[in-house]
Amino acid sequence: MEFLGLQFRTMLFLVAFLYPAFVESLIRHYEFSVVYKDTTNLCSSKPIVTVNGKFPGPTLYAREDDTVIVKVTNHVKYNVTIHWHGVKQRGTGWSDGPAYITQCPIQPGRNYIYNFTLTGQRGTLLWHAHDSWLRATLHGAIVILPKRGTPYPFPTPDEEKIIIMAEWWKSDVEDVINQATQSGLPPNVSDAHTINGRVGPLPGCSSQGGYTLHVESDKTYMLRIVNAALNDELFFKVAGHSLTVVEVDASYTKPFQTDTIYTGPGQTTNAILTANQGIGKYFITASPFMDAPIGFDNATVIATLRYKGTPANPTAILTSIPPRNATPLTDAFVDSLRSLNSKQYPADVPLTIDHSLFFTISVGANPCATCVSGSKLVSAFNNVSFVMPSISLLQAYYYNVKGVYTLDFPANPPIPFNYTGTSPANLQTTNGTRLYRLEYNSTVQIVLQGTAIIAPESHPTHLHGFNFFVVGKGLGNFDPKKDPGKFNLVDPVERNTVSVPTAGWTAIRFRANNPGIWFLHCHLEVHTSWGLKMAFLVENGEGQNESLPPPPTDLPTC
Ligand SMILES: *[C@@H]1O[C@H](CO)[C@@H](O)[C@H](O)[C@H]1NC(C)=O
Ligand SMILES: *[C@@H]1O[C@H](CO)[C@@H](O)[C@H](O)[C@H]1NC(C)=O
Ligand SMILES: *[C@@H]1O[C@H](CO)[C@@H](O)[C@H](O)[C@H]1NC(C)=O
Ligand SMILES: *[C@@H]1O[C@H](CO)[C@@H](O)[C@H](O)[C@H]1NC(C)=O
Ligand SMILES: *[C@@H]1O[C@H](CO)[C@@H](O)[C@H](O)[C@H]1NC(C)=O
Ligand SMILES: *[C@@H]1O[C@H](CO)[C@@H](O)[C@H](O)[C@H]1NC(C)=O
Ligand SMILES: *[C@@H]1O[C@H](CO)[C@@H](O)[C@H](O)[C@H]1NC(C)=O
Ligand SMILES: *[C@@H]1O[C@H](CO)[C@@H](O)[C@H](O)[C@H]1NC(C)=O
Ligand SMILES: *[C@@H]1O[C@H](CO)[C@@H](O)[C@H](O)[C@H]1NC(C)=O
Ligand SMILES: [Cu+2]
Numbered sequence: 001m002e003f004l005g006l007q008f009r010t011m012l013f014l015v016a017f018l019y020p021a022f023v024e025s026l027i028r029h030y031e032f033s034v035v036y037k038d039t040t041n042l043c044s045s046k047p048i049v050t051v052n053g054k055f056p057g058p059t060l061y062a063r064e065d066d067t068v069i070v071k072v073t074n075h076v077k078y079n080v081t082i083h084w085h086g087v088k089q090r091g092t093g094w095s096d097g098p099a100y101i102t103q104c105p106i107q108p109g110r111n112y113i114y115n116f117t118l119t120g121q122r123g124t125l126l127w128h129a130h131d132s133w134l135r136a137t138l139h140g141a142i143v144i145l146p147k148r149g150t151p152y153p154f155p156t157p158d159e160e161k162i163i164i165m166a167e168w169w170k171s172d173v174e175d176v177i178n179q180a181t182q183s184g185l186p187p188n189v190s191d192a193h194t195i196n197g198r199v200g201p202l203p204g205c206s207s208q209g210g211y212t213l214h215v216e217s218d219k220t221y222m223l224r225i226v227n228a229a230l231n232d233e234l235f236f237k238v239a240g241h242s243l244t245v246v247e248v249d250a251s252y253t254k255p256f257q258t259d260t261i262y263t264g265p266g267q268t269t270n271a272i273l274t275a276n277q278g279i280g281k282y283f284i285t286a287s288p289f290m291d292a293p294i295g296f297d298n299a300t301v302i303a304t305l306r307y308k309g310t311p312a313n314p315t316a317i318l319t320s321i322p323p324r325n326a327t328p329l330t331d332a333f334v335d336s337l338r339s340l341n342s343k344q345y346p347a348d349v350p351l352t353i354d355h356s357l358f359f360t361i362s363v364g365a366n367p368c369a370t371c372v373s374g375s376k377l378v379s380a381f382n383n384v385s386f387v388m389p390s391i392s393l394l395q396a397y398y399y400n401v402k403g404v405y406t407l408d409f410p411a412n413p414p415i416p417f418n419y420t421g422t423s424p425a426n427l428q429t430t431n432g433t434r435l436y437r438l439e440y441n442s443t444v445q446i447v448l449q450g451t452a453i454i455a456p457e458s459h460p461t462h463l464h465g466f467n468f469f470v471v472g473k474g475l476g477n478f479d480p481k482k483d484p485g486k487f488n489l490v491d492p493v494e495r496n497t498v499s500v501p502t503a504g505w506t507a508i509r510f511r512a513n514n515p516g517i518w519f520l521h522c523h524l525e526v527h528t529s530w531g532l533k534m535a536f537l538v539e540n541g542e543g544q545n546e547s548l549p550p551p552p553t554d555l556p557t558c
Helices: 010-018 173-183 327-336 393-398 525-530
Strands: 027-041 044-051 060-063 067-074 082-085 111-117 123-129 139-145 159-168 192-195 212-215 220-227 233-238 243-248 251-258 260-263 268-274 281-289 301-307 355-367 375-381 384-386 430-432 435-438 442-450 459-463 468-475 497-500 504-512 516-522 533-538
Touching: 027 060, 060 067, 067 082, 082 111, 123 220, 123 243, 123 268, 139 159, 139 220, 159 233, 173 525, 192 281, 192 301, 220 233, 220 260, 251 327, 260 268, 260 327, 355 435, 375 525, 384 533, 393 516, 393 533, 442 459, 442 497, 459 504, 468 497, 497 504, 516 525
Parallel strands: 027 067, 060 139, 159 220, 212 301, 355 442, 384 430, 435 533
Antiparallel strands: 027 044, 067 111, 082 123, 123 139, 159 192, 220 268, 233 260, 233 281, 243 251, 243 268, 281 301, 355 375, 375 384, 442 504, 459 497, 459 516, 468 504, 516 533
């Protein structure tokens, strides 16, 4: 079993998996030590920031309803926080992790204990750093097994394998983003992609071995596929094998077969592979999706699936790499995703809406006297480029510190225009730390509208604190008269991160039943850095457990 590869305490392992009958739910303790580790890829070495010296980092295993306690200790020179991406954090907003949103960073030499319970979700998620660009190497999978005694809603696979895709820079990644911030120009793109930490053989460095997935004939494998890249949406393929998608973002889906998985940064996909082909060696590829004329890393990473009994030096079976601009493939994949919506796992889609929001997504340029060209790239929802505060929003809210944020984030674009038509002449944005207030338990719809300002591009957008239902999507401008009639309110996919198509829109719905401050941002780190982010303030409810609890005593200060 995959669990054995982990640094999992033997005691816990025994209690959790071998003698489960006595225990309903457990408390699972992890120690995350943030340390440098010299790592070689692309035939060159550099120290990278890791958890416990591992890249990718350790997998966090738990069962639905378990409480997870992770003590994070920072031994590097950077400020660090860890975000448990997709964990709903019901009533535990102080453990969400985004720096300056729900906590001040854990400064060098300090530690902080994250403490949360995994309720109402099961499947694969990821954890990652949430300060600057540290998540490039500071990330790993979260596996939430179903409740004890509850089977998967599909045939139990023989084995489970974790597949984490990421990006690799030869340079120090913090240097890359710092240089871009100073110059106002786009940051350098990565030099390669990785699967489970390895770039695989590439021109110029053929000695580099790739990851090998070992399989046995006729067995079934659940691949827990994580896109931990910073800036690239990716296609994932296995030569000669189709994949059956059963879950995304820790929500079960109606199973469907595909040759190609499409996944944006922050998204996770569970897919079943049946080892039903001839004994041999088959290539696995992760290659970028980019349907806009924008600089990006076009390197394909190659890993291998190898059957038991494959002779030495076999010829590998190749797969065709999807064209990088294969928009029809992404459409087909997204259109196939449906909530399982069974009796046990119903899709609880809000049918009436209290807050109907319309957010444009744009990239612009603002004056910058110190920048190379006198201006800097910025990005904005509703023309507000978000300014990070210098203390955390949640602390400012809880302790009533004035002057940190305002509650006037616009529900609609300040100036309506033809969003996917010709760009407006003025490419500047406003800026501010502006939040949008939601009453406890109110229902929210957000239409995320891509624009053609400077360059239209796909934006994987992530909401903290909630899953949402993806009720509709389309190309061009959202039509408030015609499009809502076509929404899927029956079995829309439930996710925490959704790609807003290039020059198109996506509509999502959720219920604001979790008090706290919750970040909404593009999960392309380059756009987040440029300001494509905002936050919701969800007020307390009346009930006993419907208020934000006081912060833990070890909460870092700024
Ligand atoms: C409060 O308790 C109710 C009933 O147990 C539960 O449904 C709800 O999710 C809880 N809310 C929070 C914020 O924990
Ligand atoms: C985790 O949170 C629970 C519930 O608030 C609390 O009882 C417990 O003491 C916390 N544990 C740690 C180690 O902070
Ligand atoms: C970014 O790329 C430019 C051009 O290749 C190079 O001069 C610069 O050193 C790179 N920056 C970093 C931080 O690697
Ligand atoms: C990747 O980009 C490089 C540099 O722009 C180019 O030479 C190469 O042809 C590209 N490869 C693919 C597969 O698009
Ligand atoms: C918006 O721009 C698109 C693309 O140029 C064009 O096809 C469409 O007619 C425009 N819509 C309106 C309402 O002007
Ligand atoms: C965005 O705000 C800037 C600064 O106020 C303004 O000049 C520009 O016209 C606005 N653009 C849009 C699309 O609202
Ligand atoms: C926000 O806008 C103001 C006024 O234009 C400007 O002085 C300030 O530098 C901007 N802040 C950021 C972080 O861009
Ligand atoms: C939240 O709203 C739902 C639907 O209207 C309702 O069933 C539920 O009781 C509400 N919960 C609270 C705590 O108000
Ligand atoms: C680390 O965090 C502290 C507290 O917010 C801040 O004062 C300091 O500038 C940060 N350091 C860096 C390198 O960002
Ligand atoms: Cu984006």
